[in-house]
Amino acid sequence: MESARRCALCFGLKGDLSRKAGQIAHIDRDASNADEANLVYLCLEDHDEYDSKTSQSKGITAAELTEYKKRLNAAIADGEHAVQQASASNDDARAAAILGHDKRIFQTSDQILGESSLIEFLDQLQTDDSYIITDARRLDRFRRMFTETGNQYINQELATSLSSLLSALDAILRFTALNFFVYPRQQSAEEPRRFCMYPELNCDRDGSGTPEDMNRYAKFQLQLDELANNTREAYERYRMDVKNVLVQ
Numbered sequence: 409m410e411s412a413r414r415c416a417l418c419f420g421l422k423g424d425l426s427r428k429a430g431q432i433a434h435i436d437r438d439a440s441n442a443d444e445a446n447l448v449y450l451c452l453e454d455h456d457e458y459d460s461k462t463s464q465s466k467g468i469t470a471a472e473l474t475e476y477k478k479r480l481n482a483a484i485a486d487g488e489h490a491v492q493q494a495s496a497s498n499d500d501a502r503a504a505a506i507l508g509h510d511k512r513i514f515q516t517s518d519q520i521l522g523e524s525s526l527i528e529f530l531d532q533l534q535t536d537d538s539y540i541i542t543d544a545r546r547l548d549r550f551r552r553m554f555t556e557t558g559n560q561y562i563n564q565e566l567a568t569s570l571s572s573l574l575s576a577l578d579a580i581l582r583f584t585a586l587n588f589f590v591y592p593r594q595q596s597a598e599e600p601r602r603f604c605m606y607p608e609l610n611c612d613r614d615g616s617g618t619p620e621d622m623n624r625y626a627k628f629q630l631q632l633d634e635l636a637n638n639t640r641e642a643y644e645r646y647r648m649d650v651k652n653v654l655v656q
């Protein structure tokens with residue numbers, strides 16, 4: 409009752425006032441001495457360790473344990489264990505609230521731009537040097553969602569990997585905005601418009617196939633590949649962090 413099932417060694421050595429499964433130990437290690445002053449509540453782990461120490465191994469001494477028992481009883485009498493428990497459950501509630509907030513942000517953003525949409529966009533860029541405007545807009549909406557108030561991850565790991573992903577998306581969207589053009593020039597008004605990288609340099613499109621043009625085109629392709637691969641890597645890291653942080 410005096411210790412409220414708190415372990416005298418956990419408290420004495422670590423300030424730990426949480427409730428423990430434990431046993432009554434004999435401070436003088438003599439099981440026949442059941443004098444109240446010789447008894448102390450210890451957690452199972454500390455009880456094992458206390459009983460296994462010999463006088464040579466610099467283990468916890470009987471005098472030390474008696475002192476820890478005295479301090480623990482005083483703390484319990486002052487109600488410190490109740491205060492520690494309340495602040496621990498506040499911490500739990502805070503952690504759960506952060507997790508819930510970050511999960512909601514992820515779900516909202518994932519509805520705007522899911523993994524398969526991003527991969528399809530990058531695949532089309534890298535295999536066909538083209539994109540459909542609605543796919544690019546989806547990336548842009550994803551990016552802008554995170555600039556709105558309240559839409560930031562609280563978890564630092566997630567915030568960091570998201571920020572790398574957003575930079576990669578910025579770079580690739582800037583590149584496509586500068587170097588891609590409506591192509592074919594005549595497109596149906598009902599279909600979302602298709603954009604292609606320098607059709608006049610690409611001999612499969614409007615290009616004449618001169619070595620100079622093909623050379624220039626190949627340089628743009630290299631830049632595009634690098635930006636797309638950076639985006640893939642940033643997205644993979646981000647999804648890995650999402651998995652580690654949010655899936656529990």
Ligand SMILES: [Zn+2]
Binds near residue numbers: 415418419428454455
């Ligand atoms: Zn203990």
